[in-house]
Amino acid sequence: MTLPTVGGSEGVYGTLLNNHINIEHNIDGTHNGAIAYPVDSVSTAVLTKYLTGTTDADATTNVAHGVTATNILHVSAIIFHSGVTYFVYDMQMSASLISAFTLAYDATNIILGNVGGNNQSRAYRIKIDYTV
DSSP: OEEEEEEEETTHHHHHHHHHHHHTTTTTTTTSSOEEEEEEEEEEEEEEEEOOOOOOOOSOEEEOSSOOOOEEEEEEEEEETTEEOOOSSSSSOOOSSSGEEEEOOOOOOOESOOOOOOOOOEEEEEEEEEEO
């Protein structure tokens, strides 16, 4: 990505500026949800996707993510229970594993695993950060 330079972008300033702006904006000027992060002198668009639903009534819930797995940068999840929020990745919120769960993903699903009894049949929210 090349930014316009003072005195060095004559005749192409508008094109360079628009190319830079278009990383994070739609053609109508509204924000597209992407955030450009410089990585090795290249701007990479990072998008965020949220998935919501209810965990299954057993120890494993598979949620289709619809993202190319190799583009996933980060996944986090929250399971809501009785006004208390349980966070992700083997975080134990009580003295027993009844409130614990693990998080993983594969080519097609986000997997909430080892879901303890207190977290079964509860609302969840999954956040996925990914590139395009």
